[in-house]
Amino acid sequence: MSNARANILARLRAVAPQDTAATTEPAAPTEAELGRADKIARLKRLMENMHAEVIVTDSRNWTNALKDLLRQRSLNGLLCAPTTPIGTTLAESWESDLPPLVGYTEAVEQCKERLFAIDAAITSTKGGLADVGALILWPTPQEPRLMSLAPAVHIAVLEAAKIHGSLAEAIRRERWAGGMPTNALLISGPSKTADIELVLTFGVHGPKELIVLILDD
């Protein structure tokens, strides 16, 4: 074992504390609280700017909206989490002309090939951020991380009541610091790059399409 840790800490400890820290830290400016409709509108506009497709629907009609979307595309399957409310709702009303529902039920080691080959996946979200236009995802054992990453189309269901004003607000209100999940994500659109001449191109390594179904009940 090297002594790197001890040496580094000893070097840092050898320096007398010196204040480079500002004694009074500027407080965060108070954020104007947006109403529900404004939050939805802002999130939709910003995410659409980033080439996401955003559909405002409600908890009775969202499956039909989803089916319409799927019928417009020719997809080889829809990956879902079978034991979540979304998964069970879909299983109950699935129709034969739709891409088959495929459950993410095994560990990635057993199904990696299928995960990388399936065209689309549907997930829930933990919430949204109105100020920047983004979704919050906390993947779970039922709804794992690769669902929102490996397939070319990611469909996300967002309940309007869970849209926060900002990330700071979400962290504070939901007390994230008290327990972070294995992986927390903010997603603001389909994957993109501007690495060639700063030309913005969508669909790099992550999904090429992001479709958000907002349930506004």
Place this chain on the structure above:
Amino acid sequence: MTETTVDFPRNFQKALGDGQLRRNLRAAMDTLGLRRRTLFSDPEAFEQLRARGDAIRRRALSKLPELLERLERKCTENGIRVHWAETPAEANQICLDIIRRHDATRVIKGKSMVSEEMHLNHFLEERGIEALETDLGEYIIQLDHETPSHIIVPAIHKNRDQIARLFHEKIPNTPYTEVVEELNAIARKVLREKFFAGEVGVSGVNFAVAETGTLCLVENEGNGRMCTTAPPVHIAVMGLEKVVERLEDVPPLLRLLTGSATGQLITTYFNMITSPRKPDEKDGPREVHLVLLDNGRTKIWADPELRQTLKCIRCGTCLNHCPVYTRLGGHAYGYVYPGPIGSILTPQMEGLESAGTMATASTFCGACEEVCPVKIPITDILRRLRVESYNKADTPNAVKGHGYKVNAAESLTWKGWALSNATPWVNALNAKLLGLLGPQLPKLPGPDIVKKWTQSRALPPFAAKSLHALVKEKGIADE
């Protein structure tokens, strides 16, 4: 490290003479600057935000040892293994040991400037391990055996024709195309197979949160998520200054970073990793390692003025606004970090004797400071480094390689200067002589410093009469 003999004047000449490079850069830098200005269009709000960014980074640095220990404790509780490295060599060895323990030969990498600092790819390749860059820009330059020329947009020195030719030549069965979307699709296809087969993923870290033991990564492409999600092992490498105290410190820094770097409100992905895969989870790496690299940072930290260098969040906007960088590009600097941040960081890491010239690659226009989202006093630090270049005294905080510029002729000149200014009659004599001989200076025998200086500059004409003399003629009292 490796770049011991950087020939700055030659590099600069070459870069300045490269018309293609200058056109590629100019267009890109103007665009990035404009996007940033559009996002931070309210100057008052921006000042408030960056005052917070500055304060958060200062607070984190003021508690650095404590926060590093807390980060380590939290990460360890969460199941992330923490490693400490004093040098790039140690950090490389730590990565290699982990990779070897898993018998892995295929490493996929997300963008990380610290791994560039370590020259990790080269190190692994020499040991038979493929280390593949997966960020599109990084992938492009790796194909061409180049290093990043910008810390945010690493292939910005290349235009689409150059990339089209490169892909056509280096990727088997690839037709020549200049269509950016098609170039992008080619890279997507090649890299998707690599993500699928990658055995170890390596990433950088944008912020590490001590409070929760969370590693934050900012990206647009999804390759960072791939590298940290698909392979069974994830190694994150970070400079030890990247720690922040609390989770709530993250949102303002995130806004400052994405806004300054590319003018985005937020990137496509913000990826927060707090633990390896838990027993009941179906994907994600089973092992997550965090490598904390010092490489001179503790020394920089010890000095209150120089410490401010470590506030940097690597947004790259100082490069985009620098009149020197925007004309040279990153490669001319010869080191991993170019532009204003490189010019203050590199000489401190590598030592003034090898990289001190970087501190002179500045016009002191201060544009970098005006835009820096964490208010680093870049010009003060540049000035300090220039002073240190002539400082022989071995004080504890003296920068590595200090005093390297001290030479007898120059000392003598300055002694003469001091004498002249303290002794009126010598000064008067000098003024007269310069008035007479000034124009001949470059042609006179002696040290060729004047000749060198005038090669690319016009020699200012010396006045025939000194200010003292003129003032006296006008009848103004002259003390």
